């Protein structure tokens with residue numbers, strides 16, 4: 366156990382979540398989705414934005430929440446008692462009874478899962494039926510989907526929704542159109558066995574690129590947090606998350622001095638270097654080492670020098686006038702006229718903004734405003 370702290374401590378590294386931005390993004394997604402409702406994807410602690418806080422902002426604007434697992438659903442249910450909750454990942458058989466007890470909606474891909482669920486659930490318990498049109502993760506294969514759903518429809522379950530998942534909505538139009546076409550061809554056959562079921566297909570990228578295919582609900586994640594998977598739509602969204610840290614130490618290092626583990630960076634001239642209390646243990650990717658990443662201090666871009674360490678990074682502040690210990694550094698977000706986007710940081714780390722967000726760890730403090 367950590368010793369009990371008697372005084373409130375200043376945050377060393379913290380995330381600020383802008384609730385007004387979340388509300389703005391809900392409206393923006395609704396503009397794309399038209400008459401379709403919104404399934405707000407809040408898995409992985411609301412994409413690292415904080416499950417409870419994000420859900421509280423969204424609850425009156427969305428039809429349903431989606432999480433990955435039973436554990437996440439139980440956390441969400443503590444504050445969200447009215448809005449239905451869908452489990453996107455397959456459940457373990459030992460979780461079925463608990464899922465049914467709380468009325469969560471499990472994703473079912475096969476007759477085998479459906480039979481087992483029906484044994485553990487009350488009559489007419491809601492389920493979600495998924496078709497695999499090319500993702501190769503969950504879902505009944507296209508050729509088997511109709512027979513499977515017909516058999517499931519004979520069990521005492523309510524087929525509450527039907528979906529498929531696009532594998533390449535933000536990267537490959539031909540593949541995406543093929544998946545959409547296959548699903549739309551199948552849909553009337555499926556609907557015959559589940560006339561009441563709601564249909565949802567589109568993730569954030571597809572909601573923006575294929576708004577006329579929205580079905581009854583769109584399954585939006587990333588866009589709700591203000592990051593567009595499609596760069597040309599970014600201006601319609603407002604990033605809700607900023608990540609900041611306070612400068613803890615400043616020193617002058619002479620030309621030729623090595624910086625950080627492995628000595629991969631040599632000061633090319635005399636440098637003023639600031640140390641920030643955030644590293645890969647906070648979720649700042651170690652893969653950013655030597656990749657030209659920067660942070661903002663006093664409105665200036667300051668390059669990250671050498672390797673990202675577990676708890677700290679070093680940045681070049683030679684061009685920052687008047688820098689002091691305690692100054693605010695922005696790792697992700699805006700300062701003055703400069704902005705470092707989650708997309709930029711993710712790209713430099715060879716990953717995606719989804720991964721960056723859900724990699725922010727519990728050591729980072731959370732502040733909510735708006």
Ligand SMILES: *Cc1c(COP(=O)(O)O)cnc(C)c1O
Nearest residue numbers: 406453530568569584585586587
């Ligand atoms: C995570 C997830 C989404 C949301 O995707 P975004 O690209 O973040 O909008 C939608 N559907 C499924 C099945 C998912 O797992």
